[in-house]
Amino acid sequence: ETMKIGITQNNVGVDSYQTTYEKAFIDAASANPNVETVVLDAGGDVARQIAQMEDLIQQEVDAIIIWPTNGEAVIPAVRKAYKAGIPVIVTNSNIAEQGFEFVKSFSGPDNITQGSRAAEIMCDKFKDMGIENEAEIVQISGQPGYTTAIERAKGFEDRLPEVCPNVTLVETQPGDWNREKSQKVMEAFLVKYDGIDGVYAGDDNMGVGALNAAKAAGREGIIFVGATNFAVGYEAMERGEYWGSIYQSPVDDAEAALQTAIDVLSGKDVPFLNYFDTPKITQDNMAEFEKPVF
Amino acid sequence: MRPSNLSGVGTFLAKQGILVAFALFMIGFTIANERFLDPDNIMGVIRSSAILGVMALGVTFVVISGNLDLSVGSMMSFATIVVLDLHDKIGPTLAIPSMYAMVLCLGALIGFLVGYLKLNSLIVTLGMLSAIHGLTLTYSGGKNMDIADKEGTWFSVFGQSDALGIPVPILIFALLASVLGLALAKTPFGRKVYAVGGNGTAATFSGIRRARVVFTCYLASAFCVGTAGLLQASRSLGSQNTVGQGLELEVLAAVILGGASLLGGSGTIFKTVIGVLILGFIQNGLLLVGLQFYAQYVVTWIIIILAVWLDIAAKRGKLWSPIA
């Protein structure tokens, strides 16, 4: 008997992580003869996502996977599915605790940990260079308002003073997950601050944007650290221009979500918080990782 | 009629309110942060405004002809993605003309729909905004597009190199602005653009082929968008599918800030350039002052309204609107 699984994603096409996720999800589903999927995308709009939840409920799918646009706003919609007896699996970024009773499982990376690991990468490098007591850094965060952006910034900002108490974060501005925007932000930072030693970016796309700005301005020796390693970031690391990032595979993310849904439907026991590991990647250990496909 | 005397300064202010506003902002920012007037910074702002600026040049034509173009942002993403993709497939020399050809086809399609079929330009270009985004995603499979060999290509000249000590994007922007500015102000075609936007019916009655004029304006817009995509691609040698997203409104804001009326028939390339620079310097100035991005939003709001208000108040000679 086939399982009908519906998924409503956050915003496909906004960056290649989400696009690769979608492809991987569809591939994984079609590889499994027992699974049929309805793949929807909310385009970043909560209202549209709630409508898609309602539609999926109305179409009587067997399970729903949701990549929340807003971890709280979707709770009532999740409750509707729960009331209709449809199990809900949250993917990539979690919903708020109030909604936990209505979902079966969360599957995805731990963004807070990612942020704090990025802080550690940065700090370790500064210690190597012996500037851990004077370094100044700037942060370029993701799209304002998005859980992922908020959590990665929070993880970083909380962890940094613990490991490197004397490093100062002089300014944070959003780069909207956008390489171009990030490049502009970095250009202004470079004009404004003469002594930038490090840049932390919410993902490598933005990190590379900042790197481009620094290269154009002829500023060398800045340490760039991202979270979520993209192909561009990996290449920049190969060239020795970019220090490190967090390795996170959208393929793992998608496959984990689908597998969790299948497990739930087959009556298996699944842990409620189903984090997959996202290790540190730096120029030192990058040989252990394959180049990301996105 | 006996002419009544208006002082030269008064007339100048009335005509160039926007320039005065521009000067005021520059002074304000310089007081707030002395690095603002640093030549490197100024060059940097103009260089990063060049992409928006090039797009705004084309949109100026469209707006003066009485139409809108909301598709420029997503068309710019398309151009960037296409030229990057083709760069690795057929080499930069062929990639550039191929990209222009594709973008001009899209421009021609819009021009056909708005000019010849007389469909409402707001909806047509809004539709194209969405459709071209879909096209880009289909083309790229939703992935980032990057040039494989970033060091070994001459393709970076457009976005990254200098000539005569000036960054090439600025030169291209300046060149295009001069050519298009002359075309608009001095050629028969430019005159027709104003006529069609000022009163399309009367223009038709004067033997102007309105559809053809509108069509050509969209081609001009597409050409500018292609150029912007080229600059963008060359600047970063890699891009997301959403690189131009949201630029349509910024472009429109710049054009309007320059004093073009959305009803058509008025505006100039020179003023659009001023509009572009104002936006660029506001953004940069606020970043330098160190405001949170959301405080920047609020300040931009106030500045846009003040600038336009100053401009029209100078024109009508009264601060407050005479509307009852």
Added chain:
Amino acid sequence: MSNQTPALRLEGIVKTFPGVRALDKVSFSVMPGEVHALMGENGAGKSTLMKVLGGIYQPEEGRIIVGEQPVVMTSPLQAKAKGIVFIHQELSLAEELTVAENIYLGELPKKSFGRVDWQQLYAQTDEILGRLKVGFDAKTKVGDLSIANQQMVEIARALTVEAKAVIFDEPTASLTDAEKVVLFDVIEDLKAHGVGIIYISHRMEEIFKITDRISVLRDGHYRGTLTTAETDEDEITQLMIGRKLDLSRNASHHEIGDIALEVRNLSCGKLFRNISFDVRRGEVVGFYGLVGAGRTEIAETLFGLREPSGGEILLDGQPTVIHSPADAIAKGISLVPEDRKGQGLILGMNCRDNMTLPQVSDLKAGPFVAEGAEIAIFDQYRDRLDIRTPGWKQLVGNLSGGNQQKIVIGKWLSMHPNVLIVDEPTRGIDVGSKSEIHNLIRELASQGYAVIVISSEMPEVLHVSDRIVAMFSGKIIRTFTSEEVTEDNLIQAISGITSDKAA
């Protein structure tokens, strides 16, 4: 009359625009129950004076006195409250709304909750429309009406309020004779109720027919007031333009040449059917008919603006299809359209650019427009047509109505067409310039152009035409030569009374 208090009085009014002193210490008054004409050349300042009175412009100097009270009027609303009603020269209507809503614009009758009292609105409107004897009803959308009928809607506004004074700014410019009669009845009626009426017109016969006194403006200056019964045309024109007019037709007997334009059985849907006529080089053919007779539509078809549903057009004997105005122009046809604001001009453009628009592609110096050549053309026609403007840079929208019309005429004359079609060419043009334009039309004919003149003014058609085509309801009733035609048989023909049909 002189021992009464005037209904309103203007004293020492000064109004300037950038580059123009439109009114220079003008004083003027109108008595209750008087019809007071305001005359002057195009651009003399008549409309501006009235706009001051109507609260649209604020004068720099001078006073307005209503009854015995000096008043300051800063908006049309205040003028209205003082009992001043203003019927504008340029139509001032909301086209998407109904006739009733337009007539009561700004003062729709209200019920509870701010609702419109439609019943009352329609009742009142019907009553007014009844008095005006028009052929449309209160619920018609104004945009669906012809220009003439829209003008009647404007006029209807005069009847809506208890007015102390009503200003008519060239109300008859686009009316036909029948409608004029109605308008004059309305004016008589208002007059009998003690309303003071200010009447602006360039048409002498109307002035003599309905006015009591005449005040004249020239170049923004007050020139004097005459009593209508004691004056004549010569005296008025003398005051207006400072010289006498020679109104006789230039009896330039020139050769009538070959047929330049021939139309055979031309039809266009329901607009007109089976139209056949020809125009020879050196000949002026007048088209005369009532509003809606279809004359304008024929002109538009000849100019490539409408697709004929049947028939043939021949230029110099060659059958042609005219695809568009651009095509028509290339084939030597020009059209001076009847709606100068909508079709003739780009109001936000300057005078020179408007005038050279159809030929801008031909006036080139390298890739650019040859501005010197443009200015030369502009200067030539400004002098010829006596266009009053501070310079070519003035926006056409800032010109007086009559001067705008002259720009349109200049624009098409400067094209030197083979076939020139002029639709209501002298609408809103002062007497001096009018005769100048008539002379010009005759002169063009004598130079070998074929000219079609569409006009709703019988004297004009009779004056300029070699032959006259009388139309009624989309059909040609009869074609007269200038020898056969009389006022009577022309009126008969255009009213659909078919006595002898010889086309």
Added chain:
Amino acid sequence: MEPGTLSTFLKRGAIWGFIVLELIFFSVAGEYLSLSDKAFMDLDNMLLLFKQSAPIGIIAIGMTIVMINGNIDLSVGATFALSAVVLLDSMTWPIFAGLGDGVIPIAWGLALMTGMLLGALNGLIVWKTGVDAFIVTLGAMLGYRGLVFMYNGEQPTSHLNWTLVDFAEAQFLGLHTATWFLIAVTAAVWFVMNRTVHGRNAYAIGDNRTAAINAGIRVGPHMMINFMIIGFLASLSAVVFYSESGSVNPNDGELYELWVITAVVLGGTKLTGGAGSVLSTLGGVLAIQLLRKGLGHIGADTETVNLVIGLILIAVLFLDRQLNLKGREELRI
């Protein structure tokens, strides 16, 4: 016949014809392409359609009157978000702590006030400075969004109140709460535009502003009232939507202005003002929502959805033009 009656409704029929086409297409295509065993035109699904149309729909109704008035409001998305922030945050304010669920009407009131004030501010600026509404509201789109972020940093503002959620999810006579609001707003605004002096004056101002001024209509206050109405409706939309969802991201409502304007123009309202109909706007909203829903139903992917929605918008416009052609004898301009 008074304006706004059945005949004008049918004359602007293209959008309704298009809705019928969509229904037929998705029903047939759904048979082959959809995973679901349920028909597309299932009653529940159609009821959902109305409910899901409400957030955009309520704002679009407001946009119709602003556009009829000859203006435009690009700040509605930001107003929507700011009102939502006020709605959800005010429920947690200590001064209202003792009220229990009694805080709900107060929070609603505050949110609606917020929208009305923001609208009034736009209106006042347009009126007093004479700056074009497009520019004023383009600026406000940024400015109001900035206020949203200032309120709570980049964090979402959340307050889940299950009483409120239950109310918002309720169905009365089969229709969802949101649908009732949409219907009520449509009816009320239709009444205002077609039956009241304010509405008719708004048409006149949009049609020919000079004529309206000459006729002594006070243009400024009318415009301001309309901006207040759209501000109110943007916040009403937020009230209806966030009562159910309980959390607002600071960038919620982005791009709403474009979708709202699209719906309004699809409904036949002229961008230049003076003409337009509230009912046709409703048609425009339903057509867009139906399209999204239908594409989801038949399983179209993101690229296709973008592509198709774009092309369909243009197709509807084309259809509308073909239907309104007056025939060959029309002036070719």
